[in-house]
Amino acid sequence: MILELTVPGRGSLVSSASPSYQGHRYPVEIISHCVWLYFRFPLSFREVEELMLARGVIVSHETVRRRCVKFGQAYADGLRRRRPRPGDKWHLDEVFVRINGEQKYLWRAVDQDGTVLDILVQNRRDTAAARRFFRRLLKTARTVPRVIITDRLRSYGAAHRQVMPSVEHRSHKGLNNRAENSHQPTRQRERVMKGFRSVGGAQRFLYAFSGISPHFRPRGHLMTASECRAEMTARFAVWDQVTGVAGQPAAA
The missing domain is CATH 3.30.420.10 (Ribonuclease H-like superfamily/Ribonuclease H)
Structure with a gap:
């Protein structure tokens, strides 16, 4: 799936392909959700496993670890490409x-x-x-x-x-x-x-963490509650584009 969008402050189109999930047992929604949980909150792989089990999804902590290693940096790169031009x-x-x-x-x-x-x-x-x-x-x-x-x-x-x-x-x-x-x-x-x-492990984790976690941390103290919710909705939409969830067919 190819996404094209205008990046604020650059005035040009950026094209990027979502990661390939071919050969993976779990659908993109589960993989991206596990990665989001791990990099957004201070959770261990076993805690992510438990949270997924509470939602009826059986996935081992080792599978969560492998998916975070494989897709974390790719997701972080996708989010970075969609950021406005950095300040001077x-x-x-x-x-x-x-x-x-x-x-x-x-x-x-x-x-x-x-x-x-x-x-x-x-x-x-x-x-x-x-x-x-x-x-x-x-x-x-x-x-x-x-x-x-x-x-x-x-x-x-x-x-x-x-x-x-x-x-x-x-x-x-x-x-x-x-x-x-x-x-x-x-x-x-x-x-x-x-x-x-x-x-190497520290570099991989911190690079992905510094790209994913701040994306879900808007400056909420400067917004009203409704503004913050609207901002988070927009950020989740970008996340769905980056991970490829937005390109999946709707469930019947």
């Missing part, structure tokens, strides 16, 4: 994460509206790591910001001069609260999952 002010930050007992670093970039632009798990936080993240970020966002805001880590300044010297760089601890606050949902999931077991 980017906040970058890095925090340590414990992976299999070893300290690694999670690099994150958000725009001025708090939209997560990209994440990258790396072994270090030196200039090479900052440069690698900058280049990945520019490739993912497909645009260049007007200004980037970071803390006082010197690696940012060195990488900035090498990768995007024409972009204004503001380095100040107090200006970067937006990026630091964006780590909070990750910390919550990290506690529920009792840490990550591998760098």
Whole structure:
């Protein structure tokens, strides 16, 4: 199924195919619902299994895990393609994460509206790591910001001069609260999952999580109840398009 829609702020059409479910035992509605439950709420695979059982669907926690691994990143990519163009002010930050007992670093970039632009798990936080993240970020966002805001880590300044010297760089601890606050949902999931077991597993999960979870977290405190419901209805419609549920024939 091919979807075509106008992305706000870009003025052009984006075409994308929904994932293929050929050969899978469960229909797309069940697969997408399991993935939604796992990435939207702080649930374990076994808890998703229990919630599905309460709805009369028998699916093992291992099947839920495999479907989240297979489709999580694809769904996240689909949602990212439908986002408006990111803002021109980017906040970058890095925090340590414990992976299999070893300290690694999670690099994150958000725009001025708090939209997560990209994440990258790396072994270090030196200039090479900052440069690698900058280049990945520019490739993912497909645009260049007007200004980037970071803390006082010197690696940012060195990488900035090498990768995007024409972009204004503001380095100040107090200006970067937006990026630091964006780590909070990750910390919550990290506690529920009792840490990550591998760098690759952490990267896959956090990339999908940062693409799916925020999609269902509108800024409800700035809306009336009816506005929030309308916004969530629209977001679920986009989810159905991304996952392919919208293309399924209606039940008799």
